[in-house]
Amino acid sequence: MKILTQRVALARGWRRGLLAVGAGAVGALAMPPFGFVPALALSLTPAVWLLDGTARGTRPQTLRAAALDGWFWGFGYFVAGLWWLGAAFLVEADQFAWALPFGVFGLPALLAFFPAFGFAAARLLWSPGAGRIFAFTFGLAVSEWLRGHLFTGFPWNTLGMALGQNIWLMQSASLVGLYGLTVLAIGIGASPALLGPGRTRSGRWTAPILALGLLAAMAGFGFWRVPAAPVASVADVRLRLMQPNLPQDAKFHPGNREVIMRRYLTLSAAPPEGKSPTHVIWPESAFPFLLHRSPAQLNQIATLLPPGTHLVTGAARMDEPLPGEEVGKFFNAIQVVDDRGTIVGSYDKVHLVPFGEYVPKLLDALIRAAGLRQFVHIPGGFEPSPRRGVLSVPGLPPVAATICYEAIFPGEILPDGERPQLILNVTNDAWFGSTPGPYQHFAQARLRTVEEGLPLVRDANTGISAVVDPYGRVVARMELGAEGVLDVDLPVAIAAPFAARSNMFVLTVMLLICLMASMAHRRRVAPV
Incomplete structure (x- = not known):
C-alpha cells in the first residue's frame, strides 16, 4: 500500500493526468445502471493521494496543481458517466453529427471545473492524517452543490447518487436529501486513503471501519424506516400509463400525425387489468402538432x-x-383533457434544458446565421414558465x-x-436509446420520493415508466424499450420527511466538517 500511495502522489506529467482521468472514470461505475458502490472508494481514494502530492513550491502553485488534478479527475468522471449524451446528436445525424464531440467531451470539460474548484478548496484546508479526509469531503461536496445550482444547475450523477439507489441506503435521503448523501458518499469513499503510510497499523483501519459502520447504520435505518406492508392506495383512482416506445427520429414530423395518434389510441384502448382506469397518462411532448389547436385529435381523445x-x-x-x-x-407543457375533448388543466415547464429546449438569443442568432438549427423544431425554442404551480387534475390529489429533467433537482x-400528494414526471428519453441515460434519469426521479415523502408517477416515451411509492419502492414498472400500458393504483403520500421541511441538518454537518478540517489545518501550520 505504501508503494501504491507514493506512486500516485508522486506521479508527474502525462502519467499523473492519466491517473486522475482513470480514477474519475472508475467513479462513474457507482452510478446507475451499474450501482457498484465500491467504485466510489476506487475513485476517491486515489484522488486524496493525488492531492497529497500537490504541495509544490508556493501556495498558488500548490492550488493550481490541485485544481489541475481536480479538472482531470472530473473530466474522466463526466465523460464516463455522460458519454451517452452523444446519442442525441445521432438522431438526426445529417444535421448534428458534427456536434457530437462537443456533447461527449465539451460538456464534461466544462463540468470538470467544478471538481477543480473542489480539489483546490480542499487543498486550502489540507493537513496530514484524518484531517485531509474532512478537507476533501468539504471541498468536493461544496463543488457538487455549486454544480447543482450555478448556471441553471446540472445535478446529474451527483456523487450522493451512489448511495441513492439501494432501497435501504436511500432512506437516509429522508433526513439529509441528495446533498447530504453526497457528503456521506465522499467521506465514506475517501476513507480508505488513510490505509496509506504515516499511521500505526491499527490507526490506518480506524477510518475505513468507521465508514463501513456508517454504511451499516444507514442500511439499518433504512430497514427500520421502510414498512413491511405496501402503502395504501388513493381511493377511486386507477392509473393507466401508456408507453408507445416511439423512435425519436420518427416522432416530431407533422406528416406522422395520424400514425402517431393511431398508435397512442390503440395502446390506450387495450382491455384493462382489473379496474378500469380513471386517468390515462401519455409522455412528454407526445405530438408533432399543437394539441390545443387540433380539434380533430381532441375529438379522437374524447372518443x-x-x-x-x-x-x-x-x-x-x-x-x-402579440401585436406585431x-x-x-411556445411552452413545453402538460395538459389535462376531459372526456369531452376539452383541455381543463395545464402546466408549463419551468426549468428548461439549456441548448436542448432553448438557446441564448445571441447564440441562437449565430447558429441561424451559420445555417444551422437547434434541436427543438420550435422557432426560438421554448419559453420557461415564471412560476411553479400545482397541476389540478379532476379526480387526483394535488x-x-x-x-x-426537472425531476433531477432536489x-x-x-x-x-x-x-401536493404526488409527483408526476412525463419525459421523452428516446433521444438516448438503450444507454445508461434513461436509467440514471429514473433513479434520480425515484430519489425525490424519499426526500419528499410523495409517490412518483413517471411516464416515458421509451421507458422507464413506473409508479414508485413514497419510500422509493417500485410498485409497477415498464422496462426501457417496451411498448404497452401499465395499469396501477396510486399510492398515498406520507408525512413530509425532515429533508422536505428543513436543510439545516446538512448545513450544520457541512459547517462541522469545515471546522474539523480547519482545526486540523491550523494544528499543522501552528508554530512549535
Whole structure:
C-alpha cells in the first residue's frame, strides 16, 4: 500500500493526468445502471493521494496543481458517466453529427471545473492524517452543490447518487436529501486513503471501519424506516400509463400525425387489468402538432375516454401572438383533457434544458446565421414558465408536475402553496436509446420520493415508466424499450420527511466538517 500511495502522489506529467482521468472514470461505475458502490472508494481514494502530492513550491502553485488534478479527475468522471449524451446528436445525424464531440467531451470539460474548484478548496484546508479526509469531503461536496445550482444547475450523477439507489441506503435521503448523501458518499469513499503510510497499523483501519459502520447504520435505518406492508392506495383512482416506445427520429414530423395518434389510441384502448382506469397518462411532448389547436385529435381523445376519465399528456402549446408578432411564445407543457375533448388543466415547464429546449438569443442568432438549427423544431425554442404551480387534475390529489429533467433537482420540484400528494414526471428519453441515460434519469426521479415523502408517477416515451411509492419502492414498472400500458393504483403520500421541511441538518454537518478540517489545518501550520 505504501508503494501504491507514493506512486500516485508522486506521479508527474502525462502519467499523473492519466491517473486522475482513470480514477474519475472508475467513479462513474457507482452510478446507475451499474450501482457498484465500491467504485466510489476506487475513485476517491486515489484522488486524496493525488492531492497529497500537490504541495509544490508556493501556495498558488500548490492550488493550481490541485485544481489541475481536480479538472482531470472530473473530466474522466463526466465523460464516463455522460458519454451517452452523444446519442442525441445521432438522431438526426445529417444535421448534428458534427456536434457530437462537443456533447461527449465539451460538456464534461466544462463540468470538470467544478471538481477543480473542489480539489483546490480542499487543498486550502489540507493537513496530514484524518484531517485531509474532512478537507476533501468539504471541498468536493461544496463543488457538487455549486454544480447543482450555478448556471441553471446540472445535478446529474451527483456523487450522493451512489448511495441513492439501494432501497435501504436511500432512506437516509429522508433526513439529509441528495446533498447530504453526497457528503456521506465522499467521506465514506475517501476513507480508505488513510490505509496509506504515516499511521500505526491499527490507526490506518480506524477510518475505513468507521465508514463501513456508517454504511451499516444507514442500511439499518433504512430497514427500520421502510414498512413491511405496501402503502395504501388513493381511493377511486386507477392509473393507466401508456408507453408507445416511439423512435425519436420518427416522432416530431407533422406528416406522422395520424400514425402517431393511431398508435397512442390503440395502446390506450387495450382491455384493462382489473379496474378500469380513471386517468390515462401519455409522455412528454407526445405530438408533432399543437394539441390545443387540433380539434380533430381532441375529438379522437374524447372518443377514447370513458365518461369521467381524464387524459394527462405532455404537449407543446403556444400563446396567442402579440401585436406585431407572427407566432406566439411556445411552452413545453402538460395538459389535462376531459372526456369531452376539452383541455381543463395545464402546466408549463419551468426549468428548461439549456441548448436542448432553448438557446441564448445571441447564440441562437449565430447558429441561424451559420445555417444551422437547434434541436427543438420550435422557432426560438421554448419559453420557461415564471412560476411553479400545482397541476389540478379532476379526480387526483394535488399534483407536483415535472417535465423531463426537472425531476433531477432536489428541493425544487414542489410548487408554492399547499403540499401536493404526488409527483408526476412525463419525459421523452428516446433521444438516448438503450444507454445508461434513461436509467440514471429514473433513479434520480425515484430519489425525490424519499426526500419528499410523495409517490412518483413517471411516464416515458421509451421507458422507464413506473409508479414508485413514497419510500422509493417500485410498485409497477415498464422496462426501457417496451411498448404497452401499465395499469396501477396510486399510492398515498406520507408525512413530509425532515429533508422536505428543513436543510439545516446538512448545513450544520457541512459547517462541522469545515471546522474539523480547519482545526486540523491550523494544528499543522501552528508554530512549535
